[in-house]
Amino acid sequence: MHTYRAHPEISVLGDCLEVPGLGFLAVNAFVIHAAQPVVVDTGLGLPDRDFLASLAALIDPPDVRWIWLTHPDRDHTGGLFALLDAAPHARVVTTFAGAGIMSAERPLPMDRIYLLNPGQSLDAGDRLLTGFRPPLFDNSATVGVLDTSTGVCLSSDCFGAPLPTAALATAENAAEVSPEELRAAQLLWATIDSPWVHGVDPAKFAASFGPLRDFGPSAVLSTHLPPVTGDSTTLFATLLDAPSAFPFTGPDQAALEAMLRQFQPA
Ligand SMILES: [Fe+2]
Numbered sequence: 152m153h154t155y156r157a158h159p160e161i162s163v164l165g166d167c168l169e170v171p172g173l174g175f176l177a178v179n180a181f182v183i184h185a186a187q188p189v190v191v192d193t194g195l196g197l198p199d200r201d202f203l204a205s206l207a208a209l210i211d212p213p214d215v216r217w218i219w220l221t222h223p224d225r226d227h228t229g230g231l232f233a234l235l236d237a238a239p240h241a242r243v244v245t246t247f248a249g250a251g252i253m254s255a256e257r258p259l260p261m262d263r264i265y266l267l268n269p270g271q272s273l274d275a276g277d278r279l280l281t282g283f284r285p286p287l288f289d290n291s292a293t294v295g296v297l298d299t300s301t302g303v304c305l306s307s308d309c310f311g312a313p314l315p316t317a318a319l320a321t322a323e324n325a326a327e328v329s330p331e332e333l334r335a336a337q338l339l340w341a342t343i344d345s346p347w348v349h350g351v352d353p354a355k356f357a358a359s360f361g362p363l364r365d366f367g368p369s370a371v372l373s374t375h376l377p378p379v380t381g382d383s384t385t386l387f388a389t390l391l392d393a394p395s396a397f398p399f400t401g402p403d404q405a406a407l408e409a410m411l412r413q414f415q416p417a
Pocket residue numbers: 222224289290308
């Protein structure tokens with residue numbers, strides 16, 4: 152896992168996952184170095200990953216006070232329980248739905264939960280972190296973070312994009328991807344991660360960008376894209392086209408068998 156600062160007060164733990172036929176998807180987690188340090192998401196849980204060891208290069212794990220789980224999908228919960236063990240004062244920021252989803256596999260201890268809905272804020276000692284519902288999401292428990300001190304937005308799955316190489320997926324700035332390629336990849340991801348977007352009222356969908364647009368982020372940190380710094384106008388404009396993007400259909404069994412035949416000896 153590659154670690155770096157996307158902002159003087161925010162570290163990235165950058166990882167990626169190959170998605171056959173689509174490319175490489177960034178899987179980022181973050182540390183907001185607030186007075187009460189906040190870890191945002193906890194990466195992949197694959198056997199060869201050690202989230203806690205990677206995190207320890209950035210912060211002493213017992214110092215972590217909050218684990219903000221943007222949503223309980225498995226690419227966000229990999230290091231969650233190891234971190235809860237290592238950080239005895241940390242509580243998991245999630246929603247009622249998020250805690251409920253976790254309870255189907257491994258319940259979160261009730262005394263370690265802090266329930267926060269979009270529009271509510273967490274006091275991290277030297278700043279308020281405000282929850283918001285990103286315009287696109289694949290899990291009803293999703294709550295992104297608006298850091299009122301740095302102006303940085305942590306957008307969960309929203310704005311993600313599969314990229315052609317692992318090097319690009321783990322790049323330290325999305326500006327390394329050409330604007331045309333980034334737009335196409337973000338629209339593809341939007342249709343994969345949020346297929347419901349094809350059924351929305353475009354005006355209501357546009358209005359859902361309001362809280363984020365009003366915040367005017369200085370940077371957007373997605374779990375599934377290298378950091379975007381500076382003006383977000385292009386980011387918003389791209390996703391506003393998602394309702395009319397070509398719907399994604401994954402490979403079916405016939406396609407899988409055709410692919411497997413290519414690997415059989417003649
Ligand atoms: Fe997700």
